[in-house]
Amino acid sequence: MNAIIGFIEKGKPFFNKLAGNAYLQAIRDGFLAAMPAILFSSIFILCAALPEVFGVTLPAELSSWLWRVYNLSMGIVGILVAATTARALGESFSRKLPKGMTMNVVSVMLASISGYLMLAVTEIDGGIDVTYLGTKGLLCSFIAAFITANMYKFCTLKNITIKMPPEVPGVISNVFKNVFPFSFSVLCCVAIDFISTQFFGVRFAESLITLFSPLFSAADSYFGLGLIAGAMAFFWFLGIHGPSIVEPAVAAAIYANVEANLMLVQNGEQASHALTVGFNNFIACLGGTGCTLVVPFLFMWLCKSKQLKAVGKASFIPVIFNVNEPVLFAAPIVLNPYFFVPFLLAPIANAVLFKFFIDVLSMNSFIYVLPWATPAPVGLFLGTGMAPMALLCAVVLIAVDAL
Structure with a gap:
């Protein structure tokens, strides 16, 4: 047993490095930031669904209202996580930038939301399909957040910006400073969705779900569940x-x-x-x-x-x-x-x-x-x-x- 512990301790630096990975931390922190909305929506779903367990039928108007609150909170959790994950990753990158350089994390959040919508939304009959704005679009949330934060980091390091004369107020200068990284981030998501549509005939969000479905199914098996539970305990x-x-x-x-x-x-x-x-x-x-x-x-x-x-x-x-x-x-x-x-x-x-x-x-x-x-x-x-x-x-x- 001591030999096993010794072997584990030798690998600890690698696991510590894995735990400190900026992308994993951003996903974790992004979910934590969005958790109030998730728990808020859960209150309403409990109120709407639990009475049926005891054979109680709520008035139609009350039930409809409860479901509406749930759908308009949990139903847009993909948008929320796209913003919060981008902010977490943007703040992580910003802390490591050379002295004097900064990233506008609010602009990063807005760009991530816009990019996410490019990846997840399909237009139908003059409206939009909201299928992938909720939990089904979470993979798109991460991708939009990662693309956006990295694009802002790249533009900041390379000083790719619109420079304004010193006489221009700082607030206005900052607006123009973020035009290029915002545009590049959103256009990158547009390009990804365009490629998916052209080659697979479906929007990127749908193609991503199809691609990862086998992995999700494997994770939901006896072996997958045991591996996940055991890995958390091992770490x-x-x-x-x-x-x-x-x-x-x-x-x-x-x-x-x-x-x-x-x-x-x-x-x-x-x-x-x-x-x-x-x-x-x-x-x-x-x-x-x-x-x-x-x-x-x-x-x-x-x-x-x-x-x-x-x-x-x-x-x-x-x-x-x-x-x-x-x-x-x-x-x-x-x-x-x-x-x-x-x-x-x-x-x-x-x-x-x-x-x-x-x-x-x-x-x-x-x-x-x-x-x-x-x-x-x-x-x-x-x-x-x-x-x-x-x-x-x-x-x-x-x-x-x-x-």
């Missing part, structure tokens, strides 16, 4: 925030699948997509990364060590709300060879069991997005539509983790 075992590395790679899928599940349930079908936001928050991270919900209670009730008992007493409340840093670093679990195997296997077991409940026992997967700090059993129960099977699933997961 945290090294002391690196695992979800910050893994979640950006599957961000587009986990949000799109929630909406897809909701549509399935509304059509009278099973919500069958396991890889969702709720899976990451309440299954793979039951009580925090590594599925540590039961660990503080085991420390308090079974351990003879006064130190571990104290750790259990101090950490059980945070862990209930999925904040497990106190137990990770106080026990410690991080880089502790005795905890390596259970810390890695518990999330994988949870992922496999959750998939089993969906595929074999026909339990619905997550159809709502809830705050990550919701106690995991409660999040599992509410997020899947309050089905009794979800309670059984929560009990089984906790029991397995305790073993």
Whole structure:
């Protein structure tokens, strides 16, 4: 075991570098910035859909209003993430520019939104198709943000701008300063969409979904779910925030699948997509990364060590709300060879069991997005539509983790 830990520690610099990748951090920070809108919309979807679980039919006008609020918030999340991701990446690039050079991150955001619309919007009958303005367009959000931030960085470094005389007020000069990078960014997105339309006959957003569908399907398999859950735990075992590395790679899928599940349930079908936001928050991270919900209670009730008992007493409340840093670093679990195997296997077991409940026992997967700090059993129960099977699933997961 010590040899394994030694090998892992040798690779830690690489993993630290991966965790510090500007693009992964931008996706993470972009989602965090857009999270208020996502949670806001989830409140209205809960109000609109949960009464039906208990056989209550809301008045048509009230139901229509609730769905309208949801559609006009979650339905444009692609636009929001395009802006917030571009801002996060632009700020990251701006901090590393030579002294005296700056990037206007507000202009970067606006250019990213414009570029995103070029990639995601299709005109129909004098209007637009909004299909890819929501979670289905998240991949386009990232591409527009990356193109825009890099174009602004390039133009800033090469001083490609419209220079105004010194007499012109600074506010006006800044307007003209951003004309070239804004134009180049948007035109680049226009060119990409044009190529997609000419060669594939569909808009870029649709072609991108088609291209990545096999990967999303693979990630939603037993192996894929286990790999995602295990990877988050593995990185945290090294002391690196695992979800910050893994979640950006599957961000587009986990949000799109929630909406897809909701549509399935509304059509009278099973919500069958396991890889969702709720899976990451309440299954793979039951009580925090590594599925540590039961660990503080085991420390308090079974351990003879006064130190571990104290750790259990101090950490059980945070862990209930999925904040497990106190137990990770106080026990410690991080880089502790005795905890390596259970810390890695518990999330994988949870992922496999959750998939089993969906595929074999026909339990619905997550159809709502809830705050990550919701106690995991409660999040599992509410997020899947309050089905009794979800309670059984929560009990089984906790029991397995305790073993």
